[in-house]
Amino acid sequence: MSSNDGNHIDVVMLPFMAHGHLIPFLALANQIHHHTGFNIAIANTPLNIQYLHQQNSPPWITLLELPFDSSDHGLPPNTEHTEDLTLDQIGRLLVSSVSLQTPFQNLLLDIVQKQGKPPLCIISDLFFGWAVDVANVVNTVNITFSTGGAYGVLAYVSFWLNLPHRKTDDEEFDLPGFPETCKFQVSQLHEFMRKGDGNDSWSRFFQPQLSSSLQSFGLLCNTVEEIEPLGLDSLRKYTKLPVWPIGPLLPKQLLSKSPLSATVQRVAKSPGISADKCVQWLDMHGVDSVLYISFGSQNTVSPSHMMELAVGLEKSMKPFIWVIRPPLGFSLKAEFRSEWLPQGFEDRMTRSNQGLLVKNWAPQLEILSHASTGAFLNHCGWNSTMESLSQGVKIIGWPMAAEQAFNSKMLVEEMGVAVELTRGIQRCILSEDVKEVIEMVMDEEGKGGDMKRKAEKIAEHIRAAVKDEGNEKGSSIKALDDFVSAIKTRK
Numbered sequence: 001m002s003s004n005d006g007n008h009i010d011v012v013m014l015p016f017m018a019h020g021h022l023i024p025f026l027a028l029a030n031q032i033h034h035h036t037g038f039n040i041a042i043a044n045t046p047l048n049i050q051y052l053h054q055q056n057s058p059p060w061i062t063l064l065e066l067p068f069d070s071s072d073h074g075l076p077p078n079t080e081h082t083e084d085l086t087l088d089q090i091g092r093l094l095v096s097s098v099s100l101q102t103p104f105q106n107l108l109l110d111i112v113q114k115q116g117k118p119p120l121c122i123i124s125d126l127f128f129g130w131a132v133d134v135a136n137v138v139n140t141v142n143i144t145f146s147t148g149g150a151y152g153v154l155a156y157v158s159f160w161l162n163l164p165h166r167k168t169d170d171e172e173f174d175l176p177g178f179p180e181t182c183k184f185q186v187s188q189l190h191e192f193m194r195k196g197d198g199n200d201s202w203s204r205f206f207q208p209q210l211s212s213s214l215q216s217f218g219l220l221c222n223t224v225e226e227i228e229p230l231g232l233d234s235l236r237k238y239t240k241l242p243v244w245p246i247g248p249l250l251p252k253q254l255l256s257k258s259p260l261s262a263t264v265q266r267v268a269k270s271p272g273i274s275a276d277k278c279v280q281w282l283d284m285h286g287v288d289s290v291l292y293i294s295f296g297s298q299n300t301v302s303p304s305h306m307m308e309l310a311v312g313l314e315k316s317m318k319p320f321i322w323v324i325r326p327p328l329g330f331s332l333k334a335e336f337r338s339e340w341l342p343q344g345f346e347d348r349m350t351r352s353n354q355g356l357l358v359k360n361w362a363p364q365l366e367i368l369s370h371a372s373t374g375a376f377l378n379h380c381g382w383n384s385t386m387e388s389l390s391q392g393v394k395i396i397g398w399p400m401a402a403e404q405a406f407n408s409k410m411l412v413e414e415m416g417v418a419v420e421l422t423r424g425i426q427r428c429i430l431s432e433d434v435k436e437v438i439e440m441v442m443d444e445e446g447k448g449g450d451m452k453r454k455a456e457k458i459a460e461h462i463r464a465a466v467k468d469e470g471n472e473k474g475s476s477i478k479a480l481d482d483f484v485s486a487i488k489t490r491k
Helices: 019-036 046-054 087-115 131-137 150-162 201-213 229-239 252-256 275-283 303-316 345-352 364-368 382-390 404-415 431-442 446-465 475-489
Strands: 011-014 040-044 061-065 121-125 141-146 218-221 243-245 290-293 320-324 355-359 373-378 394-397 418-420
Touching: 011 019, 011 087, 019 040, 019 046, 019 061, 019 121, 019 141, 019 382, 019 475, 040 046, 040 087, 046 061, 087 131, 087 201, 121 131, 131 141, 131 201, 141 475, 150 201, 150 229, 150 404, 218 229, 218 475, 229 243, 229 404, 243 475, 252 382, 252 446, 275 320, 275 355, 275 364, 290 303, 290 364, 290 431, 303 320, 303 345, 303 431, 345 355, 364 373, 364 382, 373 382, 373 431, 382 394, 382 404, 382 446, 394 404, 394 431, 394 446, 404 418, 418 431, 418 446, 431 446, 446 475
Parallel strands: 011 040, 011 121, 040 061, 121 141, 141 218, 218 243, 290 320, 290 373, 320 355, 373 394, 394 418
Antiparallel strands: none
8 A cells, every 4th residue: 555654654745647747746745854854755647656766756755545436437547647647537546636635634543543543634636626624524633735836826826716717808817816007818727728718627627626726724835935925915815824835846066066867857757868868969059058948748839839839949040859649639649640740841850960959858958057048938837837947047938728828917017027929729839920029039238138138137036035044044844844843833
């Protein structure tokens, strides 16, 4: 059942079944243990526990399996995380996660029986509001952990609980919890969010789960106090809960500017290229001259988008690394086809040394921490955003789903470290737009230079937040102290 049965368990964690949630939970478990000596248990379905084993989880983390059969929920066999699922299947996976409540409660009762008292707390995913009821049954408290940032998560929660786009015919709408001056747009919403009306399957899942999560004892947030003043202030006011920003949950080497070891790469996948080859290629280019392009493990673009992006990249004449995956309409596991790109594109990029195309997966932390990487074109997922910001790398946003458009809005309007190329997969883009945005962002002067200065300032705040030397503690370390004190005293 576990990797560490002999230890008393102080904290039990319950992440959502997606790699973008499992990895921050694992990082949080390590951070709490190093700070407190607590023993942590992470509970999840069998294949996700197997995935965490592949991440070399340390001996102070106990991995506990919760029985789950995807076939019982209209999902393909052995479907236990969001990787390679369609949007409809992700919706079904979300709904199926409610079935974990009874096995999770039984697991907690078993822990209480064995050690004679409950753990100090449960730390559950934002999507698992039912964990509050489990905590009450076993006489402990539930802490909700948001793997995203404060601004994006508040926007996502407020959106599903209020569905404000249904209360107006305008393109713009107000979002409860944000200042009236902060307007949101229907075009920022993914299609499944636009259709949300309270009776659709997404609303029926999110509304009760998010409402219940707001009944938690408090919220942990993977962000930094100094970089999200509006988001954190608004989140605290809206939820009326203590919010502890304990981020960023990133490898220490990344924050200390030390060379990255191979062990910090956080995805158990076969890379399309070795880290050494990537670094060698980057070493051939000047400081801040390379554009890195990746849309995360869940997203891809349409064939026409891919073609226009390739043409725009070539026209810009800027060096780039592109993590390229099959476009929409094809399996993400499919063999790559040359016809998805302009004729001869890959050969020209290789011969001229302008572009490095990486199939499937690249060593992202190595790339972002390299001095030659100047900007990151991405989907504005929070893990990628924090990795980029921690290195002072400015962002070209192309948000796709979930809260990504809200993250993009904050990066553009509140931080000034990003520009948005386009949104989602419905809008068309032209190669000329791609070229223009890349040239503007990569420019060392003007807007590009201003974005770089702001990104470097945020990187300084991020590094300062995790400082823990003698009496000198950064804001994230202080927040972790406050959190530990709160769960020990339950005040």
